[in-house]
Structure formats: structure tokens, C-alpha cells
Amino acid sequence: MSSTVTARERAAWGFVAPALIAIAVFFAVPVIAALLLSLTDFDIYALADLKNLRFVGLQNYERLLTNPLFWGAMKNTLWFSVLGVPLAIAASLFAAVILNARTVRWRPIWRVVFFAPYVTTLVATAVLWNYMLHTKYGVINWILTSVGLPAVDWLGSPATSVPAILMFVVWKIFGYNMLIFLAVLQTVPDDLYEAARIDGAGPWKQFRHVTLPAIAPTLLLVSIISVAGFFQLFAEPYVMTQGGPAQSTVTVLYFMYEEGFKWWNLGSASAVAFILFLCIFAVTMVQLWASRKLGGDHT
Structure with missing residues (x-):
């Protein structure tokens, strides 16, 4: 019996070995290398000649924690996440509940329409939204002026640049979350719904006491994915605003890109990456803790 189990274990390890090797080569090794890189002053001079590379310990992290530009990028990232995650989850869950109703006609078509933005090229759609948000020729301002409202400089003002990018991001990703909820x-x-209707529960009570408890684990999964996604915003502000105006849309990932590929401070950029990882990890742990606590209180 033991030989049979051993043979099965060997066969199992043989099947998973290629995947484990790929993970080690393409994930674990680069992560370890980036961690070591964050402890050096690797820059364009070290790139030309490794003799210029020096070990600086935690100096990159200390310099970042005293850099107001980094804290500004962190504040912008938190602002995007605090506003965007609930909005994206609410929009996707609302669409999923609507499309789950049997009374809705052409449900497959609507699912394709809502999911299409997610699989569309991000840069192309961002450029399209730039035209839509144009102060003078954009269709959104044309709609506003048609109903007597003033045109808005969506991407030219710090007060409206974040909401403008949020509109685009939520439109881009909510179809993916919608399919998960659906x-x-x-x-x-x-x-369960039939029993709730017999007890006199209306649509809101059915959603609160039947739907939400049933989808709670999936809601947690989507929230974790959404938080990680909003913490890693880069392409949207890079294409639409280039971090402006007045650095109001510079995110942590955008700041890391500029550190690494604009100023060639690759050691500092690696430090930014690990600080971002720690932030995402901490928020995820808080979400898991809150989910367990609320689940325990519920039971």
C-alpha cells in the first residue's frame, strides 16, 4: 500500500513540477532579485558598469518615506481605491442582479455588451475616453451643454481629473466582476427567494437577507481583486493625464515607473514595488480579518 501511495505521490509531483519550475524561474527568482536590487543604488551608471553598483541597505526605503512626492502618490492611490472599489463593486453587482432576472430580454446580448470593455485594448479605450472628455469637442460636455449645464474641463483640473479617470476605470473593469457575480x-x-416572498419579504429584504449572505465569499474575492487592481493603477493615468494636472493623478505605480525608467533609479523603484506589495498585503489581511469577524458575528 505504501509503495502505491509513493508512486502516486511521485506521479503527482511529476505533473506539478513543470508549473513549480516555471513559477520559480519567472516569479520567485525575479522577486528575490528585485528585493536585493532595492537594497542597492542601481542606476544608469551601474547599468553601464556593475563596478558602480553599491549596497546601500535601507537607504532607498528611508529616502522614499521622507519624499513628499511618494506620499502624494500614495495619497492619490488611496483616493482612487477608496472611491473606486465600492463604486466598481456596486456597479458590477447591480448589473449582475439585473441580468440574473429572467424577465430581462436579450440577456446574452447584454452580457456581451457589458463584458466587451474589459477585453478591449486599454490604451485604445483610454484614448477614446480622452476624446469623449475633451473640454470643447467631447460628447460628455456636449450632453452637459445640451441640457443647460456648463462644460467641464475633466482632465485639466485636479478637482475633476480623479473622477474622470474613475469613470473610465469602473466602465472598463465592471464587466469582469459582473460575470463573477452573475x-x-x-x-x-x-x-430561498420563494420562502422569503412567502414570509412577506420585498425585493430589498430578499437581496439583503438571501442574496448577500449567499454571495458573501465571492464578494470578498471581488473586493480583494478590486483593491489590488486599484492599487496598481498605471496605464489609465499614464495615457489620459500623464500624472497631471498638478500631479493629482500620479499613483504609486506611476511614481515607480518614473523612478525606474525616467530617472533610472532602479534601486529606488524596486523599493517602491515592495512598499506597494506590503500595502496590498496589509489591506488584504484586514479584509480577510473583517470578513471572518463579520461572519462569526453573523453566525
Whole structure:
């Protein structure tokens, strides 16, 4: 019996070995290398000649924590996340609940329409949104002026640049989350809704006491994915505003890009990457802790 188990274990390790090797080569090794890089002053001079490379310990991290530009990027990233995550989850969950209703016609078509932005090239759609948000010729301002409202300089003012990018990001990603919610909603038994209707529960109470508890694990998963995604915003502000105006849309990842590929401070950029990882990890742990606590209180 033991030989059979051993043979099975060997076969299992043989099947997973290629994946483990790929993870080690393309993930673990680069991560370790980046961590070591963050402890050096690797720059364009070291890139030309490794003799110029010096070990500086935690100086990159100390310099970042005293850099107001880094803290500004962190504040912008938190602002994007605090506003964007609830908005994206609410929009995707609302769309999923609507499309899950059997009374909605052409449901497959609507699913494709809502999911299409997610699979569309990000840069192309960002450029399109730039034209839509144009102060003078954009269709959004044309709609506003048509109903008697003043045109808005969406991407030219710090007060409106963040909401403008948020509109684009939520439109871009909510279709993916919608499909996840839609899949789990279809697993909720109809008997639960029927029992709730018999007890006199209206649509809101059915959603609160039947739908939400049934999709709670998926809601946690989507929230973790969304937080990680908003913490890693880069392409959207890079294409739409180049971090402006007045650095109001510079995110941590955008700051890391400029450190590494504009100023060639690759050691500092690696330090930014690990600080960002620690932030995402900490927020994820808080989400998991809150989910367990709320779940325990509920039970």
C-alpha cells in the first residue's frame, strides 16, 4: 500500500513540477532579485558598469518615506481605491442582479455588451475616453451643454481629473466582476427567494437577507481583486493625464515607473514595488480579518 501511495505521490509531483519550475524561474527568482536590487543604488551608471553598483541597505526605503512626492502618490492611490472599489463593486453587482432576472430580454446580448470593455485594448479605450472628455469637442460636455449645464474641463483640473479617470476605470473593469457575480447568483436556490416572498419579504429584504449572505465569499474575492487592481493603477493615468494636472493623478505605480525608467533609479523603484506589495498585503489581511469577524458575528 505504501509503495502505491509513493508512486502516486511521485506521479503527482511529476505533473506539478513543470508549473513549480516555471513559477520559480519567472516569479520567485525575479522577486528575490528585485528585493536585493532595492537594497542597492542601481542606476544608469551601474547599468553601464556593475563596478558602480553599491549596497546601500535601507537607504532607498528611508529616502522614499521622507519624499513628499511618494506620499502624494500614495495619497492619490488611496483616493482612487477608496472611491473606486465600492463604486466598481456596486456597479458590477447591480448589473449582475439585473441580468440574473429572467424577465430581462436579450440577456446574452447584454452580457456581451457589458463584458466587451474589459477585453478591449486599454490604451485604445483610454484614448477614446480622452476624446469623449475633451473640454470643447467631447460628447460628455456636449450632453452637459445640451441640457443647460456648463462644460467641464475633466482632465485639466485636479478637482475633476480623479473622477474622470474613475469613470473610465469602473466602465472598463465592471464587466469582469459582473460575470463573477452573475455566476454565483445563478447558484442561489430559487427556493430561498420563494420562502422569503412567502414570509412577506420585498425585493430589498430578499437581496439583503438571501442574496448577500449567499454571495458573501465571492464578494470578498471581488473586493480583494478590486483593491489590488486599484492599487496598481498605471496605464489609465499614464495615457489620459500623464500624472497631471498638478500631479493629482500620479499613483504609486506611476511614481515607480518614473523612478525606474525616467530617472533610472532602479534601486529606488524596486523599493517602491515592495512598499506597494506590503500595502496590498496589509489591506488584504484586514479584509480577510473583517470578513471572518463579520461572519462569526453573523453566525
